[in-house]
Amino acid sequence: MTGEAGPPEMSEPGMPGARRQGRGTPDTGRQGRGTPDTGRQGRGIPDSGTAIRVEGLHKAFGANQVLQGIDLEVSTHEVICLIGASGSGKSTLLRCLNLLEPINAGRISLWGQEITAADIDQNLVRRSIGIVFQSYNLFPHMNVLQNVTLAPRKALGTPRPQAEEAARALLGRFGLLDKEAEFPDRLSGGQQQRVAIVRALAMRPQIMLLDEVTSALDPELVAEVLDVIRELAASGMTMLIATHEMGFARDIAHRVCFLEEGRIIEDAPPAELFTAPKDERTQRFLRRIIAAGRL
């Protein structure tokens, strides 16, 4: 993990202090962590440039070719929505980016540094990429605060008081402060998913991957989670969002990618892709979505 182009966090992953790069005073200690910094300046990452570069990504589960040559570039602070039918490879792509799935061919780079190389410490890479799953996957034996502080404490070595203070700040920001002592099965789906997002943010990732995070929610709970994502986007978080919420994708995304059979068929700004899709397959998909009343 010594790529020159990498963000400073990735070069000094063992030092929690490195995560406050850009705030000017890395040693202000607890004051520095109390307020979650989400502004561009606060992240200490390049203000521009290519955050994620995927080249020729192939992934198969046995004989099932799920990704068949994905090429994708995501700029820093860019929000990209992945749309497509179930089984088109959206989730698998996100899981590959987080190194949860070994890939069969291709390369993935973050800020110019290849993370699919053999000698990469996957744990370090994952700390800078948060992922949130459709099924929340909170730890059922831990309360909300423990869920959020586990990774900062055990992976970064943040002392418990600091980790809890940072966690409370994040929970407060997303309206969950009164839930810190609750166990996940006492929370609504929307609350669980917000906690899952907070849990990922507690690692101060530079990139967030959201894998159909509203698909398991009752319709009336979707909005509260989408609001959280909007806030993240507004704060400049680089995000890749697999979603079935077309209206949301149109609102929030800088670019929308339509996937079918493991390939990116069309990649365009939402205004273009939703109103004047070029590819015949995109048109067919959108017609079905419109017929289902989802757009």
Add this chain to the structure above:
Amino acid sequence: MDDEQPGPPADPLTGFPAASSRSIGGAWQMPGSFGTAGRGPRLLSGGGRRATAISTASTLVVLGALVAVFLVAPGSSQVRHTFFNPTDMWQSFIGNPKKGYYSVGEAIWLNIRMFLAAEVLILTFALFIALIRQSVSPVLFPFRVLSLIYVDFFRGVPLLLVILAIGFGVPALRLPFVSTQSAAIYGVAALVLSYSAYVSEVYRAGLNSVHQSQVAAARSLGLSQATAMRHVILPQAVRNIIPPLLNDFISLQKDTALVSVLGAIEANEAAQIYSSTVFNYSSYAVAAVLFLILTIPLARFTDHLIDRDRTRRLAGAAA
């Protein structure tokens, strides 16, 4: 949904809420808590006063019939004299070294100590074996093979043979220290070897019962394999396997009696010495009662945990 009732107090044993209502539309499920593992109907099911009266009458009739058969059997008086003689039962319970026999009541303490020592060692060693068997690292391949052989071997060989082999084989090696331990130590070693093979499989079932998505969630946060195992997988796995573990330990409690073949003066051996000295088997009845006093509370506790898990599951299904 923000005004849900406050959660139930956390259970002191596991730290989980004492009962749970599943989240609205929650896709997450506690793996292993669904299925057919429940105990089924309660021993005394509800049904009001009439049901209670019927079950009481039925119980009296059945018990009365059993006692009547015992009492009217042709050899009843001899059996009562040989196996349930109150004087002999009391004598064997308190013991009398001058007359050449030991107290069964005192000897049971050796069973309890062997059980406690074996239990701690089994829980540790079996977990170690289970973790090796669950590992994926190529470096650990020979250890995976070894632990597989170990589990197959000790699950297949009768416990009595293991006790005999360790208890007589190891001293025959005439090694320093290792070959000069007491029969109880060899007995515990044999119990640990045999039971760990079973318990490691119970652990493995528990580890497998934790859904893969929990591993993914933990690893995606940058936690290492070991940290994820320690803080995320294992706590959930252990919670799922508490009833089967306790079940194995009920069995272990009484299997400590097998160590008598090595001459350790535990309850069974003390009873045998009494019977061969005084020519009365009532000492065995004493030993049996003492074992029951040990195992029944643990059995009821196991039932209680299974019931609680079932209640929680039903509450979850309703939510």
